[in-house]
Amino acid sequence: MEEYCEECEHERRIKTALAAMPSADGIEEMCARFKALGEPSRLKILFALSAGELCVEHIVQAVEGRQSAVSHQLKILKDNKILKSRRKGQKVLYSVADDHVKVILQTAKEHLGCE
Amino acid sequence: MEEYCEECEHERRIKTALAAMPSADGIEEMCARFKALGEPSRLKILFALSAGELCVEHIVQAVEGRQSAVSHQLKILKDNKILKSRRKGQKVLYSVADDHVKVILQTAKEHLGCE
DNA sequence: ACAACTTATGAATAAGTATTCATATATTAA
């Protein structure tokens, strides 16, 4: 016999869990942003931009991919508000959208481990 | 004419970026863990477990999926050290692996937004 | 050992996604 009714405790936790569960939209939104970070090419792009903004050509050099592939990935990162861009003449300069993203990256680096 | 040599500045940043770039293994590791978080079913499971450990059956109820699907996802989360488990009789109780994961989730919730 | 219950797993299918090539769009200079 348990020190308490385990079934009841878990039932209680299920209710708590369901109550704290974000809306489907919330889950999707959060999810989309984690997903955006969960791909090697995109994560590389983020590290490349951690030192400051770069134009596409230089990002391509830093991550060693094809121009079109990088461009597609940049779009995904921008659509997910992880990057922002500004045009400067012929070039488009990309940079990390805001400090929030930097905090996530930094936290992940410390807590998820990343040599 | 710019206030400084923009080309040179970007070249400098490329070098900085490349120098700060984690190893391929580091990228993969970090990436895998973001990827694990970047899927609705798995993110739901994490929220379900945020209140404490639950057995598989109750997780299934909380996330409204099939048992086998949930079990596959639990394995992925466990393989990525995001969840841990312990057996208690017939049941297997899952819980968030450590506080690091909680911090990531909390940070993401605040910074990536999640109503 | 057997039956009941709980969780895990393999194989197959379906859905999603990254990359590539070719090309389009945008900007600048001549």
Add this chain to the structure above:
DNA sequence: TTAATATATGAATACTTATTCATAAGTTGT
């Protein structure tokens, strides 16, 4: 306007991944 440079995009292919069904494996009580 034309040429040159830089970036973006559409379509196709290859790859990855989530889910399902069926079933296996682990646990408990009889």
